[in-house]
Amino acid sequence: MxxxxxxxxxxxxxxxxxxxxxxxxxxxxxxxxxxxxxxxxxxxxxxxxxxxxxxxxxxxxxxxxxxxxxxxxxxxxxxxxxxxxxxxxxxxxxxxxxxxxxxxxxxGSKTPPFYIQNDVDVDETVRLRHRYLDLRRPQMQQMLMLRHRVNQSLRSYLNEQEFVEVETPILTKSTPEGARDYLVPSRLQTGSFYALPQSPQLFKQLLMVSGLERYYQFARCFRDEDLRADRQPEFTQLDIEQSFVPLETFQSMMEEMLQRVFQDVLGVEVQRPFLRMSYAEAMDTYGSDKPDLRFGMPIVRLDEAVADTAFRVFKDAIAAGGTVRALVAPGCAGYSRKQVDDLTKFVAPYGLKGLATVAVTEDGIKSSIAKFLTDDEMQRLVSAAGAGTGDLILIAAAEISVVRQALGALRLHLGEDLQLIDENIYKFLWVVDFPLLSYDEEEGRYVAEHHPFTMPKWEDLDKLESDPGSVRAQAYDMVLNGYEIGGGSMRIYQREVQERMFRALGFTMEEARKQFGFLLDAFEYGTPPHGGIAFGLDRLVMIMGHGKSLRDCIAFPKTSSGTDLLMSAPSGVSEAQLDVLHLSLRKGKPVEPLV
Known part of the structure; x- marks a missing residue:
């Protein structure tokens, strides 16, 4: 039949x-x-x-x-x-x-180890060991079909805009300034190694040197880094690069592409232009460079409002160069002591020693620090926070970085706990004006915030040697619902600027030529101005399909420890295989595979 x-x-x-x-x-x-x-x-x-x-x-x-x-x-x-x-x-x-x-x-079929149905209550390791059965569940099939439709829509748009799809090598050269590489030993060149690409960054820039002008690729990328729910050791990114196009025009094109995808796949109308926010504003207001804008609850500064109080915690934090900032939790003035203690425990791992609280109730103000502030000081604090009757003010006083991180995480926690987030809303945002460099105390030098090929903002270029920490980058992240779904920049395309960048990163010119001589040489043959972006395809599909982790939208994913439970990888290899590669393993305690 x-x-x-x-x-x-x-x-x-x-x-x-x-x-x-x-x-x-x-x-x-x-x-x-x-x-x-x-x-x-x-x-x-x-x-x-x-x-x-x-x-x-x-x-x-x-x-x-x-x-x-x-x-x-x-x-x-x-x-x-x-x-x-x-x-x-x-x-x-x-x-x-x-x-x-x-x-x-x-x-026929043996009795499956779990029911083939949506929202099955079974340990994820069992599902991953029998992934071929897990993929029979309707929600998993729907996620893979959604991913297929996303791919088709993206390809259709880029093809219409005359981008050319080009495949770049998987076996390439290990370079510094990124996450750890996955290394592949060469059999023919004893003692030498390939690296699996963390991104096609250098190749796509060389394609711009070649005159291709518009390129894209659904690129497999590999990073040997610690994992979490929205990370995988191998992932797919939509890699895009374009020459001769101003930043604003390029960003507008990317907005139009995402607008098309959401209309084609979900029937959702995305409004343009997307909001733009500086890195500094995002960190100050939301404690994150990827803020979730589906709900409010911004971080508010209280430094001026509490500057004259006698409360030592506030005074000492400000005197030490720190800050006093707060979140206003709507409708939470009635929180119990235990609920407040739970919030204090939540922020502790971020380095915050405690939270001061002010509850604005119909019967007046109730606060854990009431005895340290006068009535006028308390009123100024409540007014500066913008709190109303029924609200709970949660105050942190510490170093700026600690306060931002702790309150940023607490904001998201409360957003979910108070059910302020509508999963059917999609809030896009460009975060711009990132720092070009940051100082790494362990390495004792500056490192690139994005990568060493990012163009500094032209007005900051003269400070690259004298004040590198203040230089802003022509870099931009696209954020959606609290996730970074894409990151890109305008690129350095002049050899002299690229050499200055390498020196700012602590490279000697000999080291720079050894690692990136091919790129520096290419810049001497008429390199056009260019820039691009890479979208995390797995993450985009996860958000569009309301998945809980990247494993929900990848056909054959790894666990949080990078293990493939279906294929039992990574695994040992034979002595004969090692001999061919002229490798031997150090003797020591065997490492148990992680789940």
Whole structure:
């Protein structure tokens, strides 16, 4: 039997139409003279009915009695309307059923280790060990289909704009100034190593030197770094580079591309232009360079309001060059002592020793620091915070970096806890004017905030040698709902500027030429001004599909420790394989694989 329809298509065919379907048994119910089977394929589920009174053959009825969950089969039958009492509104095909005439069992199945259904309550390690079964769940199939549609929409837009898709090498050169590389030993060049690319950055800049003008690639990238829910050791980014285009024009084009994708895939109308916010403003107002703008609750400065108080905690923090800042939690004035203590425990890992609280109630102000402030000082504090009746002010006093980080995290925690976040809203933002460099105390030198090929803002270029920490970058991140989904910059394209950048990073010219001589040489052959961006495709799909982690939108992901439970990777290799590569392992305590 050759399949004629998918299960979802049965809802649109004329009753009495004969169809051939194929798929997996999702559920089976045996009522003796009647057998009901939910047949699942990629498109959905439809109910099959085995009933000799309606034409099911004796052989098909006997085979129907053998069916169990996840058997794969093909059936021939007739589409019929269900009677009104048996309509299933939870199924798209719930108004029809297929009365089976013939059945062929294509393959049996062991009892699966978990139910093949959405929101299954099972340990994730079990799901990942049996990922081929996990991917049968409708929500996983829908996520992969969403990812496919996102890819198609992105490609369509870029092709229309005359970008050219180019593949760049996977085996490349290890370079400093980034995360740890994954290294691949060379068999033919003993003692030498390739590196898997952390991004195609250098190659796409060389493509601009080549005169290609507009390039894109769905690039596989690899970074050997500590993982979390929104990170994977290998990931996919949409890599884009363009020559001869001003920054504002390029950003507008990227906005239009994302607007197209959300319309094509979700039917959501994204408003342009996207909001722009400086790095300094984002950190001051939200304690993060990727603020979630789906709700308010900004961080407010109280330095001036409390400058004259006798409260030592505030006075000492300001005198030491720190700050006093606060969050106003709406409607939380009635929080119990335990609830406030829980918030204090929450911020402790960020280096904050405590939180002062001020509750604005209908009966007046109640505060943990009331005895340290006069009534006038307390009123100035409440006014500066912008709090109203029913609100709770949460105050932090410490170093600026500690206060920002702690209150930024607390803001997100409260946003979720107070249910202030609407998951169906998409808030885009450009964060701009990043610092070009930051000082690394451990290394005793400046390091690049983005990468060493980022162009400084022209008005700051003269400070690259005299005051490198104050130089701003022509860099920009696209943020969506509290996630950085893309990061890019205008690039250095003149050799003299690139050499100055390397010197600011502590490179000698000999070291720079050894690592990046090919790039410096290329800059001497008419390199155009250019810039670009890389979008985290996995992260974008996760947000669009309301996934909880990147593993929800990658077909075969790794665990949080970088382990592939399905393939049991990484794994050991034989002595013969090591000998070919002229490698040997240090003797020592064997490392147990992590889950």
């Amino acid at each position: 050759t399949r004629t329809h998918r299960t979802l298509e049965t809802k649109d065919v004329r009753p009495g139409t004969e169809v051939v379907l194929a798929g997996w048994v999702s559920r089976r119910r045996d009522l003796g003279s009647l057998i009901f089977v939910d047949l699942r394929d990629r498109s959905g589920i439809v109910q099959l009915v085995f009933d000799t009174a309606k034409g099911t053959t004796k052989t098909a009825m006997e085979l129907g009695d053998e069916l169990r969950s996840e058997y794969v089969l093909t059936v021939q039958g007739t589409v019929e309307l269900r009677d009104e009492k048996s309509v299933n509104p939870k199924l798209e095909t719930g108004r029809v059923e297929v009365v089976v005439k013939e059945l062929q069992i294509l393959n």
